Amino acid sequence: MVSLSDIVEQAMCIGCGLCQGISRGHGVMLEKSANGFLVPRVTGNVSLQDNAIILDCCPSCTLNTLPIEARDEQTRLDPIWGYYRRIVHGYAADDSTRFLGASGGVLSALAIYLLESEQIDFILHARASDIEPTFGEACLSFNREQVLQAAGSRYGPTAILVDIREVLDRGQRFAVIGKPCDISALRNYAHHNPAVGRQVRFWLTLVCGGFMPPAGTTQFLRDHSIDPGQVTKMRYRGHGFPGPTHIETTGGDQFDFTYQDFWGADYKRFTLPHRCKICPDSVGEMADIVAADPWPGGGPDPNNLEAPGNNVILCRTSVGEGLLKRAAADGALVLGAEGSPRLLNDYQPHQVARKYTAWPRLLGLKAEGRWVPKTAGLRIQSLAESMDRQFQTDQQDGMQKRVRQGKASDALVSDD
Numbered sequence: 001m002v003s004l005s006d007i008v009e010q011a012m013c014i015g016c017g018l019c020q021g022i023s024r025g026h027g028v029m030l031e032k033s034a035n036g037f038l039v040p041r042v043t044g045n046v047s048l049q050d051n052a053i054i055l056d057c058c059p060s061c062t063l064n065t066l067p068i069e070a071r072d073e074q075t076r077l078d079p080i081w082g083y084y085r086r087i088v089h090g091y092a093a094d095d096s097t098r099f100l101g102a103s104g105g106v107l108s109a110l111a112i113y114l115l116e117s118e119q120i121d122f123i124l125h126a127r128a129s130d131i132e133p134t135f136g137e138a139c140l141s142f143n144r145e146q147v148l149q150a151a152g153s154r155y156g157p158t159a160i161l162v163d164i165r166e167v168l169d170r171g172q173r174f175a176v177i178g179k180p181c182d183i184s185a186l187r188n189y190a191h192h193n194p195a196v197g198r199q200v201r202f203w204l205t206l207v208c209g210g211f212m213p214p215a216g217t218t219q220f221l222r223d224h225s226i227d228p229g230q231v232t233k234m235r236y237r238g239h240g241f242p243g244p245t246h247i248e249t250t251g252g253d254q255f256d257f258t259y260q261d262f263w264g265a266d267y268k269r270f271t272l273p274h275r276c277k278i279c280p281d282s283v284g285e286m287a288d289i290v291a292a293d294p295w296p297g298g299g300p301d302p303n304n305l306e307a308p309g310n311n312v313i314l315c316r317t318s319v320g321e322g323l324l325k326r327a328a329a330d331g332a333l334v335l336g337a338e339g340s341p342r343l344l345n346d347y348q349p350h351q352v353a354r355k356y357t358a359w360p361r362l363l364g365l366k367a368e369g370r371w372v373p374k375t376a377g378l379r380i381q382s383l384a385e386s387m388d389r390q391f392q393t394d395q396q397d398g399m400q401k402r403v404r405q406g407k408a409s410d411a412l413v414s415d416d
């Protein structure tokens, strides 16, 4: 049986915070590891029951596709993108929401719409951390101003579920916006805590390529002669599409870099946590609505980085589709051309690659004696087996080599 320390030592923790949340911080606390990731440390006695729940719900132990009760006869299935009802382009109708958002501000616009139409009481999502400006942190937003303060993408460690039981204790209705692994964690927890099903009314997520390991961000800052210890503010994107990576320091200096500066030309600086490299669901299969970048070929046009923002929206459930329709009819969203899974493949080639590589990479981990998450419903085995044998062998061998080289241990940064 796997333990929390196995999860951390095998670099499978993504730092969602659910384990701390389930223990109410009494037995498990997230802390910064030597490599700068947020990972759990056992600080006291965790009851056998809580421990079993944590290990059942951790998104590195259990992943699945959209729950059967959220599907109906209008739900279609794409082998890469999962269950869906509608794929459509769109953006926030309000200009400032569109500008502040990471892409077209759709997630923020939906959050504001849900609050102002009193369909929920608050949003659980993430804002930039005041204490660790390169990190994100969990926040609850109750109004437009708070939602907009949290708009944009956080590419540093961001644990939105650290206080989940206190959040549920409020007894109010809410929507959650998180990365696909955050959504999986909370959906898993719904099997153990009925308050989740009662109170979470909308599940919203983003297509996720993974986040930048802290060492990668530190290196980026040093490469530009910025002392990481002096950073007071880091906005990764937003304020345009994708907008600049904006940094402020204690000395009052301000820096703006492009999206390509941050991730590197041809994404050469695109280092990822090990867990993201094997992510079996980074397209948010368990959410009502998924928002993504509609970038032909997979990246922004380097000659047009300040264009008005846009999203492509993948609607999986009737709840999500209803929300989208009402938000558009009531003037919160502008919806554009309909899309398709094929179009998403063009916009997100790295997500397509990840779905095909996930299974042989997991086999590689298993062959090296690592435990791997349960991935029922995610179709990754059949996707891999639709590729030629050499592809599968190369991916599996590559992962085994990484393990033997110590590149898949103790939340280490993955450098290729």
Ligand SMILES: Cc1cc2nc3c(=O)[nH]c(=O)nc-3n(C[C@H](O)[C@H](O)[C@H](O)COP(=O)(O)OP(=O)(O)OC[C@H]3O[C@@H](n4cnc5c(N)ncnc54)[C@H](O)[C@@H]3O)c2cc1C
Residues within 6 Å of the ligand: 100, 101, 102, 103, 104, 105, 106, 107, 108, 109, 125, 126, 127, 136, 150, 151, 152, 153, 154, 155, 156, 158, 160, 177, 178, 179, 182, 206, 207, 208, 209, 210, 211, 212, 238, 291, 292, 293, 294, 309, 311, 348
């Ligand atoms: C780590 C990461 C990787 C991504 N990779 C891709 C990708 O490969 N392809 C792609 O198309 N899009 C990717 N995105 C999503 C993209 O950047 C936009 O977030 C998405 O298109 C939604 O845009 P928006 O304008 O509607 O969002 P906004 O209106 O700006 O709203 C974003 C919402 O997400 C929440 N949020 C931001 N960061 C985090 C975080 N780290 N954890 C939890 N919640 C958070 C915010 O609180 C906010 O509510 C990624 C985002 C993140 C955070």
Ligand code: SF4
Residues within 6 Å of the ligand: 004, 007, 012, 013, 014, 015, 016, 017, 018, 019, 020, 039, 040, 057, 058, 059, 060, 185
């Ligand atoms: S992934 Fe989440 S639940 Fe699992 S060990 Fe890490 S912080 Fe805890």
Ligand code: SF4
Residues within 6 Å of the ligand: 014, 179, 180, 181, 182, 208, 209, 210, 211, 275, 276, 277, 279, 281, 282
């Ligand atoms: S790639 Fe997967 S594991 Fe990594 S942050 Fe995104 S959803 Fe979570």
